[in-house]
Amino acid sequence: MVKKGKLATFFIIVAALLILIGTTSTWLLKDTKLGLDLKGGFEVLYEVQPLKEGDVIDNTAMSATLTAIENRVNVLGVSEPDIRIEGKDRIRVQLAGVKNQSEARQILSSTAELSFRDINDKLLLDGSDLKAKGAKVGYDPQTNEPLVELTMKSKEKFYEVTQQISKMQAPANRLVIWLDYAKGDTYEKEIQKENSKIVSDASVNQPINSDKAIISGGDIDAEYGKQLSSILNAGALPVKLDEIYSTSVSAAFGKDALDQTLFASMIGVAAVFLFMLLFYRVSGFVSIITLLFYIYLVMIFFNGINAVLTLPGIAALVLGVGMAVDANIITAERIKDELRSGKSVMSAFKAGNRRSFGTILDANLTTLISAGVLYYFGTSTVKGFAIMLMVSIAVTFVTNVFISRYLMQLLVSSRWFDKKKSWFGVKESEIREL
Amino acid sequence: MNFNPTKFDYVKHRKVYFTITIALVLLSVLLLSFRGLNLGIDFTEGTRVEISSENKIQESEVRSVIEEAGIDAKEIDGIQFAQGGTLANVTFVGEFSQDQIAEMNKTIEAKYKKAPSISTVSPQVGREIARNAIYAVLLASLGIVIYVSFRFQPAYGIATVLALLHDALMIIAFFSLFQIEVNLYFIAAVLTIIGYSVNDTIVTFDRVRENLGRLEKGGKTASFDELCTVVNESIQQTIIRSINTVVTVIMTAAALYIFGSEAIRGFSLALLVGLFMGMYSSIFIAAQLWLVMKKRTLKQPKQAS
Numbered sequence: 044m045v046k047k048g049k050l051a052t053f054f055i056i057v058a059a060l061l062i063l064i065g066t067t068s069t070w071l072l073k074d075t076k077l078g079l080d081l082k083g084g085f086e087v088l089y090e091v092q093p094l095k096e097g098d099v100i101d102n103t104a105m106s107a108t109l110t111a112i113e114n115r116v117n118v119l120g121v122s123e124p125d126i127r128i129e130g131k132d133r134i135r136v137q138l139a140g141v142k143n144q145s146e147a148r149q150i151l152s153s154t155a156e157l158s159f160r161d162i163n164d165k166l167l168l169d170g171s172d173l174k175a176k177g178a179k180v181g182y183d184p185q186t187n188e189p190l191v192e193l194t195m196k197s198k199e200k201f202y203e204v205t206q207q208i209s210k211m212q213a214p215a216n217r218l219v220i221w222l223d224y225a226k227g228d229t230y231e232k233e234i235q236k237e238n239s240k241i242v243s244d245a246s247v248n249q250p251i252n253s254d255k256a257i258i259s260g261g262d263i264d265a266e267y268g269k270q271l272s273s274i275l276n277a278g279a280l281p282v283k284l285d286e287i288y289s290t291s292v293s294a295a296f297g298k299d300a301l302d303q304t305l306f307a308s309m310i311g312v313a314a315v316f317l318f319m320l321l322f323y324r325v326s327g328f329v330s331i332i333t334l335l336f337y338i339y340l341v342m343i344f345f346n347g348i349n350a351v352l353t354l355p356g357i358a359a360l361v362l363g364v365g366m367a368v369d370a371n372i373i374t375a376e377r378i379k380d381e382l383r384s385g386k387s388v389m390s391a392f393k394a395g396n397r398r399s400f401g402t403i404l405d406a407n408l409t410t411l412i413s414a415g416v417l418y419y420f421g422t423s424t425v426k427g428f429a430i431m432l433m434v435s436i437a438v439t440f441v442t443n444v445f446i447s448r449y450l451m452q453l454l455v456s457s458r459w460f461d462k463k464k465s466w467f468g469v470k471e472s473e474i475r476e477l
Numbered sequence: 478m479n480f481n482p483t484k485f486d487y488v489k490h491r492k493v494y495f496t497i498t499i500a501l502v503l504l505s506v507l508l509l510s511f512r513g514l515n516l517g518i519d520f521t522e523g524t525r526v527e528i529s530s531e532n533k534i535q536e537s538e539v540r541s542v543i544e545e546a547g548i549d550a551k552e553i554d555g556i557q558f559a560q561g562g563t564l565a566n567v568t569f570v571g572e573f574s575q576d577q578i579a580e581m582n583k584t585i586e587a588k589y590k591k592a593p594s595i596s597t598v599s600p601q602v603g604r605e606i607a608r609n610a611i612y613a614v615l616l617a618s619l620g621i622v623i624y625v626s627f628r629f630q631p632a633y634g635i636a637t638v639l640a641l642l643h644d645a646l647m648i649i650a651f652f653s654l655f656q657i658e659v660n661l662y663f664i665a666a667v668l669t670i671i672g673y674s675v676n677d678t679i680v681t682f683d684r685v686r687e688n689l690g691r692l693e694k695g696g697k698t699a700s701f702d703e704l705c706t707v708v709n710e711s712i713q714q715t716i717i718r719s720i721n722t723v724v725t726v727i728m729t730a731a732a733l734y735i736f737g738s739e740a741i742r743g744f745s746l747a748l749l750v751g752l753f754m755g756m757y758s759s760i761f762i763a764a765q766l767w768l769v770m771k772k773r774t775l776k777q778p779k780q781a782s
Binding site (some may be wrong): 078087088144145148149152158170173244286287288289290291292293294295296299300301306307310311312314315318319322354355358361362364365366367369372373376382398402403406408409410411412413414415416417419420421422424428429432 | 481512527529536574575578579582583586591592593595596597598599601602605606608609612616617620621624628647661662664665668669671672673675676680687714715717718722723724725726727728729730732733735736737738739740741744745748757
């Protein structure tokens with residue numbers, strides 16, 4: 044007696060799962076965040092060092108540096124920056140999808156310490172005298188040349204300083220604006236250099252009764268002007284940043300890696316599907332349905348915890364398919380065993396399920412231990428691998444244990460397969476009589 | 478000869494497998510101590526520049542581009558080509574400065590239309606990564622021994638961990654033999670194998686425990702011959718399953734190795750080697766080791782219970 048209702052339920056569920064996957068997977072993929080090794084970008088590990096002798100790198104200095112770097116990253120307009128303090132004196136910055144990597148790295152690590160000096164290098168004003176967000180790009184009203192306009196906190200102080208300079212004999216009456224002045228730098232030497240730290244050395248003929256200083260001419264074009272004012276507004280870095288580890292992937296490389304690995308993944312998954320179908324027939328078909336749902340669910344979970352998909356992460360997803368199917372194989376083999384020993388399809392299914400759960404649990408938990416260790420010790424892309432591995436294992440229990448069991452149960456209890464033991468991959472000749 | 482895996486006597490020839498395995502382990506240790514590993518920049522220091530082009534890249538061309546970018550070509554440690562010569566992987570001994578990286582980027586992009594990928598590692602970071610890798614392998618092994626000992630018995634745990642350390646050593650020795658570059662992903666592969674190759678061993682042990690439980694029902698102690706039969710039958714009953722569970726993972730790893738991106742080729746290869754070695758050790762080593770350990774406890778006089 045075939046129970047058609049159970050069979051109908053089975054096909055309705057399968058159809059519903061397939062429709063769900065088919066209609067929403069494009070949206071799901073669009074939602075997936077790609078790591079820097081797939082869409083290009085860079086990762087830099089900075090060692091934070093004191094700017095001046097005697098400065099201490101403590102927690103306060105580290106968090107000030109972190110804030111300064113965050114402000115600069117905002118200037119770059121990267122959508123998913125990952126900036127974190129590591130250990131006592133390190134900061135790891137990961138930026139995926141940056142267009143101009145060289146420029147971005149420049150902006151991140153330049154100290155941008157502004158100082159106003161006379162030609163004898165005596166410090167008159169520094170970055171702290173600049174009004175908050177006081178730098179902006181403007182255009183010379185006469186020549187229409189781009190310039191950077193600096194607004195000072197105190198009009199009086201600026202008047203005083205310019206008065207002091209204007210009293211000096213020409214051509215010594217210059218207000219020299221430095222970026223990243225370091226001990227030992229002198230005006231005479233620096234002004235000769237091509238890539239000078241001096242951004243302006245305008246002559247001051249009379250005291251300026253205004254809170255505005257102008258940097259113009261020379262290097263200032265529209266782009267550099269914008270960059271300079273952004274850095275100045277983001278604030279100077281209180282420390283020196285040394286790159287001790289860096290890796291950069293160009294967008295083209297990332298795209299190639301993504302395409303190749305997706306193609307490889309499809310081949311691998313298709314091979315597993317084919318294998319399951321040939322070896323386990325009905326159980327194999329059920330495992331294919333659950334594997335499709337497995338991939339879908341892993342991606343939902345993965346996006347849900349805001350994880351970033353990396354190249355090894357894709358590998359983990361694909362390997363996960365190979366591993367998740369273990370649960371099906373362990374159960375399906377158990378069912379075959381029981382069928383061979385002469386049990387009916389129904390009781391073989393029950394015995395197979397009961398005996399395989401412990402094994403599946405043990406086998407997956409040991410992989411979970413490895414993944415956990417890898418997560419703890421790994422950095423960036425390897426961490427992405429570990430996260431994917433852990434998510435895969437969790438989802439395996441949902442799809443390849445519970446859902447596939449439910450689907451199998453529907454099929455078995457429909458009693459349609461009672462006389463069709465070969466549909467489970469068992470040869471009639473292998474079946475022992477009870 | 479017709480080999481039937483479900484009829485084969487796996488216990489009888491255990492001394493042969495042990496001998497082969499001990500020989501392999503000794504060879505691997507020798508290999509590692511004399512030939513060492515081809516450590517990539519991740520574990521030492523240096524810089525790697527990957528250049529990709531539409532056309533085949535010439536070595537002389539690479540050297541001149543690097544000179545053009547302001548780096549002495551003498552600094553080049555090695556150049557490897559892949560993907561039919563359209564991908565060049567250039568390694569340098571030293572660390573690059575931020576400006577050197579920017580210059581290299583600009584020069585190569587101008588020449589090949591595609592920006593390169595550049596990684597640079599300072600010696601300090603390289604040492605840390607190498608140290609962490611060793612810690613990770615040890616910690617994962619320890620965690621698995623504890624878990625298996627807890628779920629089964631210490632004897633199973635010891636046999637499991639010896640088998641998995643064997644698998645890890647074989648991967649490392651394979652990479653030493655062929656001097657394939659070892660990078661960060663390699664560690665991920667070794668750890669995955671450590672976690673995964675236990676699966677098969679556990680499947681077998683599960684069956685051993687089940688069959689042994691049936692035999693020792695009612696407080697009876699199995700004799701050595703009976704233990705041998707239990708192990709043999711357990712392997713015979715689970716062998717197809719052991720092979721099939723690994724075969725599906727091998728399929729996916731092989732697809733990644735053959736068709737996947739160059740960056741994870743070494744990773745996929747390490748996985749493949751580990752999967753095969755894991756299959757071997759769980760069939761021919763782990764349960765037999767357990768048997769030998771169990772035999773020793775049999776010889777000791779039983780305490781009155």
